[in-house]
Amino acid sequence: METPTLDLIEEHSGIMLMLSIMGKVSEKLNAGEVVEKEDLNKILEFLSNFADKCHHGKEEDMLFPELFKNPANQGLVAELIDEHTTAREYIKNITEAMENYATGTSEAATVAENMEKYILLLTEHVRKENSDLFPAANKELSEETQKDMVEQFEKFEHDVIGEGKHEEYHGWLEDLKKKYLD
Template structure:
């Protein structure tokens, strides 16, 4: 479950792509939690607001702003510089990031409607959440098994080091000090409630 392991390792001990793989492990745990939340929503119509607020924040801030930000702002341009066509796998990854954003926005909008008394909105939350889960699980497999393998073969150690430093900066700027650990705590707490 430890997806923030990079915080305790020196840059020379880990490639930038490994940091992204580690983060994927945390994302997969949250997808499993979200899947259980959807089951509960379908079974009894209940949605714990505190838990769902935390899940949405994780998806918007950690997954999109931080993790996808590292890929879009630094990794993908480095791959293009190394000769990977921006119209190939990178275009697919960018399109899937955008699809994910749309699912999360639809979930958020439906959640607001649900809080406002619209009971049918829970179906929209569930539909978009399940579509997001499927999208991201497939997306992670493609990145781990195709894109990151490509990056590891094409990018020099120097470039990997520069990416790692850039990833650390993005994390500080976009989510701030201590937030990564807070998300880690949220994953642990929700895992005990939904995955045991």
């Protein structure tokens, strides 16, 4: 059965791949090497649209409220929401630094610094969701609720990022992987 947590876990693997790419990119930035602005803009769009608006949006609007109904989950859910907020601050810092970005500038260092913070935060965040929150969701949410949520996710994805964008982002991931990791 297609389930909400399987969908989110699949998105987590895309996000984790992007984190590896960002690790390599920030190394290059810190070494004063050239990183094309176009690549940085792709990473930024992926983080703000795919990871934040779409993925964190599904969690915050649909999954978290269901799990919050059980007091036993409330501490963890609050912590995860806080982490989404911090991740947004790092994305905002990167967006601002991109305005005057050029190789070897202090803006390049700011981009690298915020990427590194984002990597640390999201690695632990994804681990917590995969190992603590999602098993609770699979156990506690009825089959009916999960089925409805899968439909809500599809509609949300369509409304928020639009037709075909998901595939385009996966294409970017593959291209950036080849360029920075292979």
